[in-house]
Amino acid sequence: MISFNQVEKYYGDTLALSIPQLTLEAGIYWIQGENGAGKTTCLKMLAGLLPFKGQVLLDDHIDSRKAPIAYRKKVNYAVAEPLYPEFLTGHELIQLYLDTKGPGPYAVEELARTLGAGSYLQTPVGTYSSGMLKKLSLLLAFLGNPSLILLDEPLITLDVATVAAMYGLISRMHATGVSFMITTHQALSEEGLLLTGTLQVAHKTMVRL
Numbered sequence: 001m002i003s004f005n006q007v008e009k010y011y012g013d014t015l016a017l018s019i020p021q022l023t024l025e026a027g028i029y030w031i032q033g034e035n036g037a038g039k040t041t042c043l044k045m046l047a048g049l050l051p052f053k054g055q056v057l058l059d060d061h062i063d064s065r066k067a068p069i070a071y072r073k074k075v076n077y078a079v080a081e082p083l084y085p086e087f088l089t090g091h092e093l094i095q096l097y098l099d100t101k102g103p104g105p106y107a108v109e110e111l112a113r114t115l116g117a118g119s120y121l122q123t124p125v126g127t128y129s130s131g132m133l134k135k136l137s138l139l140l141a142f143l144g145n146p147s148l149i150l151l152d153e154p155l156i157t158l159d160v161a162t163v164a165a166m167y168g169l170i171s172r173m174h175a176t177g178v179s180f181m182i183t184t185h186q187a188l189s190e191e192g193l194l195l196t197g198t199l200q201v202a203h204k205t206m207v208r209l
């Protein structure tokens with residue numbers, strides 16, 4: 001699904017993260033590591049939002065740096081603390097993402113209903129609670145036809161029912177070939193989500209456990 005070759009991310013002269021050689025088959029991965037270890041840095045690099053040294057290859061042939069547009073169409077990212085222009089409505093943001101990513105197998109209404117976001121998407125995001133914003137950001141990450149979905153701290157601010165619904169969505173999408181890389185400091189429920197593997201970021205290096 002994805003391979004890293006001599007990947008290094010520096011902030012200025014400071015090395016933040018190194019992934020010398022790692023190949024992951026399709027699956028659901030939990031990225032673990034203490035505060036400041038480099039998890040968000042890893043997801044931002046994978047989302048194509050940060051420059052880095054080395055190579056990231058998706059599905060054996062899409063190079064994140066040589067084919068950035070094709071790559072970004074296949075990689076979706078939900079940030080830990082979503083922020084959007086306050087005057088836009090949820091529906092307007094969804095339309096923007098659909099215009100960029102193209103339609104996918106899941107209808108917006110179905111995703112919104114499953115995540116419990118259906119009732120408020122016509123109002124501006126400036127009026128949303130943190131949990132409502134989080135649901136919208138997850139909905140946006142599930143749009144299009146991604147090979148890989150990156151979820152940074154998806155559990156924070158979600159109510160219990162929505163966590164269960166999100167696990168269900170992840171499992172359904174995984175069954176159709178979509179992979180996930182998820183960071184969370186909370187335990188991912190093993191009954192809710194069948195993990196393929198765990199990745200550990202420590203001493204500025206990411207390895208598979």
Ligand SMILES: Nc1ncnc2c1ncn2[C@@H]1O[C@H](COP(=O)(O)OP(=O)(O)OP(=O)(O)O)[C@@H](O)[C@H]1O
Pocket residue numbers: 011016033034035036037038039040041042
């Ligand atoms: N824009 C930046 N400029 C300089 N240093 C940065 C920048 N962003 C992150 N860092 C540094 O990179 C390291 C990794 O940060 P990162 O946000 O990836 O950690 P994290 O594992 O996601 O942490 P947390 O669990 O607290 O969210 C930290 O030492 C942080 O200070």
